[in-house]
Structures are given as C-alpha cells and as structure tokens.
Amino acid sequence: MIITSIKACNNSLLEIELExxxxxxxxxxxxxxxxxxxxxxETTELEKFHNGGYFIEWECGADLSSxxxxxxxxxxxx
Numbered sequence: 001m002i003i004t005s006i007k008a009c010n011n012s013l014l015e016i017e018l019e020x021x022x023x024x025x026x027x028x029x030x031x032x033x034x035x036x037x038x039x040x041x042e043t044t045e046l047e048k049f050h051n052g053g054y055f056i057e058w059e060c061g062a063d064l065s066s067x068x069x070x071x072x073x074x075x076x077x078x
Contacts, residue, residue, distance in 0.1 A: 001066045006056060008047040012040065014056075016069060024073040026064075036062045 005017035012028040028046075031037040039045045039060040048059040057063040 001070050002053045003051055003056065003066050003069065006049060006051050010043060016073060018070065022075060024075040026069050026073055
C-alpha cells in the first residue's frame with residue numbers, strides 16, 4: 001500500500017489518499033501524548049512531513065507506516 005497524497009489539517013488530522021484510491025482522515029490525537037509525537041500538536045510542525053510512500057516521517061523524528069495508517073484511516077464517503 002502506497003500513500004499518494006497527504007495534507008495536514010488542523011486538530012492533528014491528516015487527509016490521506018492511498019494508491020488504491022481510498023481516501024480518508026488519520027487522527028494523530030492518540031499518538032500526541034507520546035514524547036516523539038508531541039511536537040505535532042503545532043500545525044506548523046505537523047506540516048513538516050516527508051511522504052516516503054510506505055511511511056510518513058516528520059522533522060521531529062516521528063514516523064508512521066502505511067500499514068498503521070491504512071488500519072486506522074477513517075474513510076471519506078464517496
């Protein structure tokens with residue numbers, strides 16, 4: 001599964017599109033309490049990501065695999 005598009009939104013949400021055409025929101029709220037993800041509370045830090053296709057990585061060192069994203073993605077109704 002490859003991540004084709006990522007958009008950082010307010011409130012620790014990422015709008016994500018997958019290679020399969022599946023689109024949805026990934027909520028980072030459960031992760032924010034951990035030390036590595038805590039800088040992402042700030043929208044400016046949330047926007048500093050790299051799309052590695054099979055993962056997302058932020059400047060602060062936090063990262064998520066595409067498997068985790070797919071498992072927790074809240075699909076947008078077509």
